[in-house]
Amino acid sequence: MNETNYSDLFDNLLPAFGETLEMCGIALLLAVLLGVPLGVLSYITAQRSICQNKLVNLVVGFFINVVMSTPFVILLVLLLPFTRFVVGTSIGPEAASVPLGIVAIAFYARLVEGNLHAVDNGVIEASLAMGATWLRIVTNVLLPGAFSGMIRGLTVLAVTLVGYSAMAGIVGGGGVGDLAIRFGYYRYQTDVMLITVLLLIALVQVIQTIGEKASRKVQK
Amino acid sequence: MIKFDNVSVSFSNKKGQLVNAVKNVSFDIEDGEILGIVGTSGAGKSTLLRTVNQLQLPTGGKTVVNGVDVGGLSGGDLARFRHSIGMIFQQFNLVSTKTVAQNVAFAMEIAGRSREEISRRVPELLDLVGLADRADVYPNTLSGGQKQRVGIARAVANNPKILLCDEATSALDPETTNDVLRLLKEINAKFGITIVLITHEFDVVKKICQRVAVMDKGELVEIGDVFDVFTKPQHDFTKTLLSHTFDLDVPERLTLDDAKPLVKIIYNGEKAEDAIVANVVRNYGVDVNILHGKIEYINDKPFGILIVQLIGTKDNLDNSLDYLSKNTYRTEVLNERN
Numbered sequence: 001m002n003e004t005n006y007s008d009l010f011d012n013l014l015p016a017f018g019e020t021l022e023m024c025g026i027a028l029l030l031a032v033l034l035g036v037p038l039g040v041l042s043y044i045t046a047q048r049s050i051c052q053n054k055l056v057n058l059v060v061g062f063f064i065n066v067v068m069s070t071p072f073v074i075l076l077v078l079l080l081p082f083t084r085f086v087v088g089t090s091i092g093p094e095a096a097s098v099p100l101g102i103v104a105i106a107f108y109a110r111l112v113e114g115n116l117h118a119v120d121n122g123v124i125e126a127s128l129a130m131g132a133t134w135l136r137i138v139t140n141v142l143l144p145g146a147f148s149g150m151i152r153g154l155t156v157l158a159v160t161l162v163g164y165s166a167m168a169g170i171v172g173g174g175g176v177g178d179l180a181i182r183f184g185y186y187r188y189q190t191d192v193m194l195i196t197v198l199l200l201i202a203l204v205q206v207i208q209t210i211g212e213k214a215s216r217k218v219q220k
Numbered sequence: 221m222i223k224f225d226n227v228s229v230s231f232s233n234k235k236g237q238l239v240n241a242v243k244n245v246s247f248d249i250e251d252g253e254i255l256g257i258v259g260t261s262g263a264g265k266s267t268l269l270r271t272v273n274q275l276q277l278p279t280g281g282k283t284v285v286n287g288v289d290v291g292g293l294s295g296g297d298l299a300r301f302r303h304s305i306g307m308i309f310q311q312f313n314l315v316s317t318k319t320v321a322q323n324v325a326f327a328m329e330i331a332g333r334s335r336e337e338i339s340r341r342v343p344e345l346l347d348l349v350g351l352a353d354r355a356d357v358y359p360n361t362l363s364g365g366q367k368q369r370v371g372i373a374r375a376v377a378n379n380p381k382i383l384l385c386d387e388a389t390s391a392l393d394p395e396t397t398n399d400v401l402r403l404l405k406e407i408n409a410k411f412g413i414t415i416v417l418i419t420h421e422f423d424v425v426k427k428i429c430q431r432v433a434v435m436d437k438g439e440l441v442e443i444g445d446v447f448d449v450f451t452k453p454q455h456d457f458t459k460t461l462l463s464h465t466f467d468l469d470v471p472e473r474l475t476l477d478d479a480k481p482l483v484k485i486i487y488n489g490e491k492a493e494d495a496i497v498a499n500v501v502r503n504y505g506v507d508v509n510i511l512h513g514k515i516e517y518i519n520d521k522p523f524g525i526l527i528v529q530l531i532g533t534k535d536n537l538d539n540s541l542d543y544l545s546k547n548t549y550r551t552e553v554l555n556e557r558n
């Protein structure tokens with residue numbers, strides 16, 4: 001077993017933590033910006049929904065399913081050319097954000113769709129009876145109705161992404177998870193592994209608490 | 221005017237079988253009237269009602285509102301058409317994330333009303349339904365009756381010509397039901413809105429409807445003036461539906477005694493004040509045993525049912541029965557006479 005150089009470790013830990021936050025933050029942002037519209041699209045184009053469209057529904061559903069059912073490590077590798085095309089490199093936290101973001105988008109789209117389904121159908125029917133367009137129903141009834149659930153979903157997503165970001169470390173993404181694997185796993189420094197894992201647990205805990213609070217606050 | 225012209229609606233259920241929810245229904249609803257639709261669960265009442273604002277497209281025939289075939293509308297035309305039809309529901313269907321005032325305003329926003337108009341009219345509407353002091357609370361803090369009042373305010377916000385009510389009082393207790401019915405009646409009288417009201421309770425019909433349509437297994441089996449349908453139900457199904465009103469039980473031994481006719485007398489508003497029974501006794505020398513009786517109110521008009529036993533000579537009995545038939549709404553001998 002190797003001696004642990006703690007000052008060396010802490011020099012590494014802080015930037016790694018920053019990298020993790022960066023990766024997950026970008027992915028979360030993408031999930032909100034693109035996952036929400038995608039989830040809404042999937043919901044409203046479904047059969048008997050308010051903007052029925054078989055083709056769009058099929059395409060959206062297919063994208064989500066493919067991304068969600070492909071093991072993340074494989075997706076990481078498959079997306080390498082795309083990543084290089086988008087950020088110009090395939091290593092570093094920015095590069096890792098691409099596959100992470102794509103998973104986040106698909107994952108969150110499904111969560112959002114589920115939350116939309118939980119909105120009372122009767123209210124949608126009442127809105128239709130009043131002559132509301134699908135867009136008005138989405139903005140006035142569906143999204144507000146699903147909001148607290150969507151925040152809870154975002155918490156789940158964030159926690160999941162922290163886990164996934166560790167895998168992104170494998171292909172040179174950096175981050176705390178990468179640190180855990182490099183020091184703890186490859187060099188058998190159990191104490192380092194422990195510290196990093198504790199750090200990840202703390203991060204997840206913080207995310208969870210904030211998420212719960214926020215979701216409860218917006219509930220009507 | 222709403223015209224159901226041979227309307228049929230069929231669904232294919234999960235097993236792929238065809239369910240005929242509405243079968244060749246034809247009738248008209250006049251402007252300004254309150255019409256009730258009654259029938260047991262699954263009779264197709266909601267499905268028929270939903271063809272009026274195209275929440276449901278007929279699979280056969282057509283629903284015509286003021287000369288417009290509703291099924292032919294789409295896009296902006298359909299939206300504008302829907303602004304002129306209000307609808308209230310059993311489960312109220314308020315937007316839980318909007319306040320009471322915002323729920324009412326929502327209907328007006330949808331109809332493209334200006335902000336000034338909305339902020340002027342919403343308080344008026346809440347005043348109309350007696351909820352001015354609850355404008356800024358969320359629906360989950362309201363009682364069922366209050367929720368339905370918000371539903372009504374929302375439904376009439378755009379001055380609709382028609383108000384559709386699908387079991388609007390079915391989730392409410394009797395007292396609250398009466399309050400809501402009174403409000404509907406007031407709205408009908410004040411604004412001349414045509415009201416179509418689905419219910420499975422005949423009591424609701426008696427209180428506010430002028431006419432009633434009876435549906436059974438997708439078909440219209442009877443339609444007419446509430447008083448007529450109520451006192452002279454034609455169809456077996458209607459009779460069953462009304463049986464609790466007419467089943468005034470008398471001991472069987474009385475019906476077996478065929479020398480003494482057992483007579484059911486139904487008398488309506490105008491004749492209720494005449495001393496008909498007293499006249500029979502006085503003029504025909506017939507004894508009258510009153511066995512059972514009650515008074516119902518239809519549209520606030522009294523309507524009485526009396527079961528009596530007549531005792532006297534054959535001639536006197538014949539004469540008194542003749543008199544009763546002529547002077548009451550309906551007289552019916554319950555036991556066979558020789």
Ligand SMILES: Nc1ncnc2c1ncn2[C@@H]1O[C@H](COP(=O)(O)OP(=O)(O)OP(=O)(O)O)[C@@H](O)[C@H]1O
Nearest residue numbers: 231232233239241260261262263264265266267268
């Ligand atoms: N969207 C649908 N898909 C399949 N079947 C339907 C659909 N809507 C209604 N039905 C069927 O049509 C029939 C009539 O339903 P409807 O809701 O009109 O009855 P109802 O008279 O309003 O009953 P209730 O008093 O229970 O509300 C029922 O057998 C019902 O199962």
Ligand SMILES: [Mg+2]
Nearest residue numbers: 265266267386
């Ligand atoms: Mg119904």
